Amino acid sequence: MLASRRIEIGFFFVLASITALLTFFILAPYFSALFLAVVFTIVAKPFYQRLLRISGERRALSAALTVLGLILVVVIPLSVFGFFIFQDAQDLYQGISNDGLDQGFIQAGALHLQTFVQQFLPGFYFDLISYLKQGFELIIHNLGALFGRVFIAVLNLFLMLLGVFYFLKDGKKFREHLIFLSPLSDTYDKNILERFEVAVNSVVKGALSVAMIQGVLSGIGFAMFGVPSPMLWGAVTAITALIPGVGTALVIAPAVVYLFFFGNTLFAVGLLIWGVVAVGLIDNMLAPMLIERNLNIHPFLILLSVLGGLALFGPVGFLAGPVTLALLFALFDIFPLLFKEHDYK
Numbered sequence: 001m002l003a004s005r006r007i008e009i010g011f012f013f014v015l016a017s018i019t020a021l022l023t024f025f026i027l028a029p030y031f032s033a034l035f036l037a038v039v040f041t042i043v044a045k046p047f048y049q050r051l052l053r054i055s056g057e058r059r060a061l062s063a064a065l066t067v068l069g070l071i072l073v074v075v076i077p078l079s080v081f082g083f084f085i086f087q088d089a090q091d092l093y094q095g096i097s098n099d100g101l102d103q104g105f106i107q108a109g110a111l112h113l114q115t116f117v118q119q120f121l122p123g124f125y126f127d128l129i130s131y132l133k134q135g136f137e138l139i140i141h142n143l144g145a146l147f148g149r150v151f152i153a154v155l156n157l158f159l160m161l162l163g164v165f166y167f168l169k170d171g172k173k174f175r176e177h178l179i180f181l182s183p184l185s186d187t188y189d190k191n192i193l194e195r196f197e198v199a200v201n202s203v204v205k206g207a208l209s210v211a212m213i214q215g216v217l218s219g220i221g222f223a224m225f226g227v228p229s230p231m232l233w234g235a236v237t238a239i240t241a242l243i244p245g246v247g248t249a250l251v252i253a254p255a256v257v258y259l260f261f262f263g264n265t266l267f268a269v270g271l272l273i274w275g276v277v278a279v280g281l282i283d284n285m286l287a288p289m290l291i292e293r294n295l296n297i298h299p300f301l302i303l304l305s306v307l308g309g310l311a312l313f314g315p316v317g318f319l320a321g322p323v324t325l326a327l328l329f330a331l332f333d334i335f336p337l338l339f340k341e342h343d344y345k
Helices: 002-054 059-097 101-118 128-148 150-169 171-181 186-224 230-240 249-261 265-290 299-341
Strands: none
Touching: 002 059, 002 150, 002 186, 002 299, 059 150, 059 186, 059 230, 150 171, 171 186, 186 230, 186 249, 186 265, 186 299, 230 249, 230 299, 249 265
């Protein structure tokens, strides 16, 4: 009887493992859409709860209105911004490849920088143009694939928005089922989920949203004052904005120097003022409100997670990297409590 029971349990686990593996491969193409749905559900949850109170607890209506808000505030602006980044990257890559004005100016700047560095590090050499070509090829390849596969991109976007709708509408049921399946105690499961939500909100609504706003404002400034490929450099500014201390100045300052060297002194002064007032004030005003009141992850770690996420996951890594880091910090918070509960010393 005991042997028969063991065979029965063993067969069940083999069958469950095979089924789980097949399910994994079936759902694998849509993991990015599912992941983004989870992230945007967490970010949009406060807005959804507000609508829920206003609508008299009508979950479907509140979830639908929240999804509509995401489309208007996030999806459409990011799609337009991404399209312009792709166009600017193509134009700048062609300018560099064809030995145009951009290459001449960039190469001249690189030589000045190289001469300065060689005063301290004799023998230092780097081919900036080659590195830039490789970087732009990477951007064009990733964004080109994203915009080229229109059907897949639209399908993933639709699935993400549909996922947000159902996660908001039936989120309580999903949460309870997840807690039921977890081997941890319900207290720890709830604690992990709550801290994870706080961490995601702090990273996505805090550091990343501030960086994105600074990138967009920088791109607008670059376009107004005549900097070539403004949206592309705005995207670069959004990434450098995550660097503590210097941030946006790493891109805006060279752009000001660029305008000054080409005789556009008035535009150079205008961009400098724009960078200090419009871009700088956003960091000083929004960052403390959105980041410090929640889980505070150091911006340098967020920057590394963004770069690592982009390298590992592609465009979706801009969110996947920091969110994974946020989950790690949430687990670190629970770790001491778990061992303290069981008196491990």
